[in-house]
Amino acid sequence: MTREQHHDVAVVGGGVIGLSCAWRLAAAGARVCLVDPEPASGASRMAGGMLAPVAEAWPGEEALLELGSASLRRWPGFAAELSATAGEPSGLHEHGTLVVGVDSADREQLGALAEHLASLGRTVTRRTSRELRRVEPALGPAVHGGLEVPGDLSTDNRTTLRALLRACTATGVEFRAVEARRVRPGEVEAGQDTVRCGTVVIAAGTHSPGLHPGLDGLIRPVKGEILRLRARSTALPPPRRTVRGPVHGRQVYLVPRPDGVVVGATQYESGVDTTVTVGGVRDLITDAERVMPALGEYELGETGAGLRPATPDNLPLIGRLEPGVLVATGHHRNGFLQAPITAEAVEALLSDRRPPAETVPADPTRWKGR
Amino acid sequence: MTREQHHDVAVVGGGVIGLSCAWRLAAAGARVCLVDPEPASGASRMAGGMLAPVAEAWPGEEALLELGSASLRRWPGFAAELSATAGEPSGLHEHGTLVVGVDSADREQLGALAEHLASLGRTVTRRTSRELRRVEPALGPAVHGGLEVPGDLSTDNRTTLRALLRACTATGVEFRAVEARRVRPGEVEAGQDTVRCGTVVIAAGTHSPGLHPGLDGLIRPVKGEILRLRARSTALPPPRRTVRGPVHGRQVYLVPRPDGVVVGATQYESGVDTTVTVGGVRDLITDAERVMPALGEYELGETGAGLRPATPDNLPLIGRLEPGVLVATGHHRNGFLQAPITAEAVEALLSDRRPPAETVPADPTRWKGR
Numbered sequence: 047m048t049r050e051q052h053h054d055v056a057v058v059g060g061g062v063i064g065l066s067c068a069w070r071l072a073a074a075g076a077r078v079c080l081v082d083p084e085p086a087s088g089a090s091r092m093a094g095g096m097l098a099p100v101a102e103a104w105p106g107e108e109a110l111l112e113l114g115s116a117s118l119r120r121w122p123g124f125a126a127e128l129s130a131t132a133g134e135p136s137g138l139h140e141h142g143t144l145v146v147g148v149d150s151a152d153r154e155q156l157g158a159l160a161e162h163l164a165s166l167g168r169t170v171t172r173r174t175s176r177e178l179r180r181v182e183p184a185l186g187p188a189v190h191g192g193l194e195v196p197g198d199l200s201t202d203n204r205t206t207l208r209a210l211l212r213a214c215t216a217t218g219v220e221f222r223a224v225e226a227r228r229v230r231p232g233e234v235e236a237g238q239d240t241v242r243c244g245t246v247v248i249a250a251g252t253h254s255p256g257l258h259p260g261l262d263g264l265i266r267p268v269k270g271e272i273l274r275l276r277a278r279s280t281a282l283p284p285p286r287r288t289v290r291g292p293v294h295g296r297q298v299y300l301v302p303r304p305d306g307v308v309v310g311a312t313q314y315e316s317g318v319d320t321t322v323t324v325g326g327v328r329d330l331i332t333d334a335e336r337v338m339p340a341l342g343e344y345e346l347g348e349t350g351a352g353l354r355p356a357t358p359d360n361l362p363l364i365g366r367l368e369p370g371v372l373v374a375t376g377h378h379r380n381g382f383l384q385a386p387i388t389a390e391a392v393e394a395l396l397s398d399r400r401p402p403a404e405t406v407p408a409d410p411t412r413w414k415g416r
Numbered sequence: 417m418t419r420e421q422h423h424d425v426a427v428v429g430g431g432v433i434g435l436s437c438a439w440r441l442a443a444a445g446a447r448v449c450l451v452d453p454e455p456a457s458g459a460s461r462m463a464g465g466m467l468a469p470v471a472e473a474w475p476g477e478e479a480l481l482e483l484g485s486a487s488l489r490r491w492p493g494f495a496a497e498l499s500a501t502a503g504e505p506s507g508l509h510e511h512g513t514l515v516v517g518v519d520s521a522d523r524e525q526l527g528a529l530a531e532h533l534a535s536l537g538r539t540v541t542r543r544t545s546r547e548l549r550r551v552e553p554a555l556g557p558a559v560h561g562g563l564e565v566p567g568d569l570s571t572d573n574r575t576t577l578r579a580l581l582r583a584c585t586a587t588g589v590e591f592r593a594v595e596a597r598r599v600r601p602g603e604v605e606a607g608q609d610t611v612r613c614g615t616v617v618i619a620a621g622t623h624s625p626g627l628h629p630g631l632d633g634l635i636r637p638v639k640g641e642i643l644r645l646r647a648r649s650t651a652l653p654p655p656r657r658t659v660r661g662p663v664h665g666r667q668v669y670l671v672p673r674p675d676g677v678v679v680g681a682t683q684y685e686s687g688v689d690t691t692v693t694v695g696g697v698r699d700l701i702t703d704a705e706r707v708m709p710a711l712g713e714y715e716l717g718e719t720g721a722g723l724r725p726a727t728p729d730n731l732p733l734i735g736r737l738e739p740g741v742l743v744a745t746g747h748h749r750n751g752f753l754q755a756p757i758t759a760e761a762v763e764a765l766l767s768d769r770r771p772p773a774e775t776v777p778a779d780p781t782r783w784k785g786r
Binding site for chain 2: 327343344346
């Protein structure tokens with residue numbers, strides 16, 4: 047059976063990127079169809095929701111820092127418009143980030159991060175243990191100094207996803223709950239149907255490479271396990287800021303939620319596997335309790351794992367694969383952070399305007415001919 | 417509304433004790449009604465299923481050891497009849513138990529246990545680390561010696577519960593899915609109904625004290641958190657035997673299941689609270705990995721908590737509270753172990769026969785007049 051309904055755009059994938067693109071395109075007047083068997087699930091549902099380009103900066107990844115920073119600047123406006131359209135909170139949480147360290151190697155790593163950021167003309171504030179504890183009293187005695195990054199924020203990912211679903215509905219996005227199998231210019235094979243449209247936007251995360259030959263070898267799944275902890279009345283309340291650290295060299299983050307914290311995230315390159323392992327949970331709990339011992343009294347509300355879509359250079363893939371096919375995926379650990387600028391770039395490309403300059407290095411054909 | 421259906425016996429509570437009593441009574445010809453809003457849930461569903469009176473022996477608790485041993489002797493026959501009636505496996509697993517220790521204090525504790533058992537004329541076999549590892553190669557390097565208790569067994573608690581439900585159905589037990597509020601001689605107030613019967617058997621675990629004034633102050637909830645781990649193809653298979661230990665003084669047990677192991681159990685006296693805490697899960701994982709490091713590679717399949725019904729002297733309450741009201745509860749950590757002898761005692765009391773001698777110290781009126 048072939049349905050001949052006409053859409054301007056078919057977005058394949060209903061994670062934070064696909065939903066953001068669909069909403070922004072529909073808000074700009076396009077007739078949009080979103081193809082996903084279960085929107086707002088997968089890696090976006092599992093995510094911690096950090097909006098933290100600075101705390102994650104790394105020498106050699108300056109284009110990623112620029113992209114993330116440019117998207118973060120768009121977040122307050124994006125969130126306000128999302129909330130207004132959806133009639134629900136956006137999830138944005140504007141209380142900043144602390145990066146803390148435990149042992150001397152951790153502190154060296156924080157020092158290197160501070161120097162690197164200074165060399166880029168960005169300043170972060172070094173804080174002593176005492177200063178850190180003054181703003182976040184729940185930090186444990188193992189925490190020895192850190193950095194304050196007030197501009198790095200977070201969002202409650204599930205609240206954001208709920209708002210995006212509402213905003214899509216409110217702007218007339220049509221949801222097609224089928225699994226896409228193949229994308230060609232202007233059409234998506236999905237289930238028994240073919241969805242026809244002007245342009246397809248592939249935003250299917252780790253599923254993307256199977257949809258189009260132009261994505262072969264460009265996306266690999268990076269498994270992340272994550273915990274959702276709920277504060278109990280007998281325990282200290284969650285921190286106000288995101289608290290993250292290298293803890294004995296391992297990355298851990300605590301992202302506040304209204305009812306507790308999200309603790310993430312392990313990183314394994316082990317293919318398509320979302321099993322929650324004993325070892326992963328053990329590492330997350332151990333590291334999180336080093337940072338905030340009161341978490342031992344919290345309820346272990348949920349354990350889960352998602353697959354981040356990673357690219358060879360950690361920049362996403364945003365741009366045109368061929369006429370009639372755009373891609374917006376490969377956001378790895380930064381889907382929520384980079385959603386506003388990605389949606390803006392996709393909207394620009396579809397109306398033949400120039401996308402934001404910071405997205406140009408994310409062109410999906412950047413390896414062509416090398 | 418009052419239903420006037422007539423039953424010989426109403427069993428209140430559909431855990432392992434209530435189901436076992438209901439089945440045995442119905443098999444003996446009684447018309448039995450079982451009152452529980454959700455049979456086979458609660459503490460019985462969470463349990464590890466150890467049948468281990470010897471490994472848990474403790475000076476001063478000789479009556480408990482005798483009761484447990486007498487029930488364990490009945491298990492193979494109970495399991496065979498259960499399986500035959502249900503047409504399903506009973507869950508019984510007959511591969512014995514190792515009690516292992518990690519530090520010198522643990523080893524002292526094992527030595528004391530061995531001496532205590534020897535003084536009672538029971539022998540357990542001391543094993544070196546090498547001997548232990550020969551029979552259970554997955555034991556970790558931290559394990560330093562232990563005891564082999566081949567007679568202490570285990571059962572897959574959920575398989576047993578499923579078989580008991582089937583056996584009850586097969587023998588004509590009527591299930592009434594309502595919550596009992598009050599028990600009087602020959603009647604149970606439950607929901608909007610009153611269930612009338614010759615005799616009521618209270619087998620409602622930690623809910624029991626609210627049902628009858630004769631149980632006031634005799635049962636307190638002891639929370640236990642427990643993990644269910646699933647072996648993955650990349651990890652060592654589960655042990656064949658139950659492996660338990662004091663690990664740095666803390667009790668932990670690994671009970672094999674066809675697909676992995678059950679790791680239990682914490683003990684908290686914190687009232688009616690079945691929250692799974694971060695600290696509880698952390699302790700269980702830490703101790704379990706000390707005993708069997710390969711568990712780090714297992715899937716964390718399920719976390720949960722149950723409330724054990726504990727009595728002041730750790731013996732259950734089995735006997736007559738008043739004419740027309742029997743009780744069979746307070747089995748604390750030993751519900752599965754003590755189910756066969758408890759059901760036998762209840763059946764004997766209902767037919768005015770003498771219950772097994774080992775159940776006499778469990779008379780619920782034993783504190784009367786003291």
